[in-house]
Amino acid sequence: MGLFKKKQTLSNHVQNCKKYIEEYFHEKGEPTEQHQFETENRWFLKKGSAMIFISIMEFGNCATLKVMSPILYIPEDNQLAFFKRCLEINNEIMNCSIAIFDNKVNLIHERPIEGIDQKEVSTTIEYLSNMADNLDN
Secondary structure, eight states: OOTTOOOOOHHHHHHHHHHHHHHHHHHTTOOGGGGBOSSTTEEEEEETTEEEEEEEEEETTEEEEEEEEEEEEOOSSOHHHHHHHHHHHHHHOOSOEEEEETTEEEEEEEEEOTTOOHHHHHHHHHHHHHHHHHHTO
16 A cells, blocks of 8 residues: 555445445346345345345454355255265365355355455356356256
């Protein structure tokens, strides 16, 4: 950062990221309001058969962009083979990972929002959405 350049605050980063998410929906020709939860800084979209959840998470003096999609439930049978396949997929995909939460397998991307730009937000949402739609079948 330059000697005289003003450092952005967490609030500035959150507002910029929010603007980038809204621009993503605008680029798709979809009103942001149709994709926004009542809770602040949370959105959703459907890509094929996959539901995608987008949120800006704030933790003290840090904020992250989180994009996630629950893709399926953990099967009752053949769990060893199932988890082995999840790890193999984790090795094949980029910029996101498979995680387990509440007995569901989720595809997740999360990164600090400092330094994020419009292209990265759009690319992240689009990539994870496509991967989730492919993996949930």
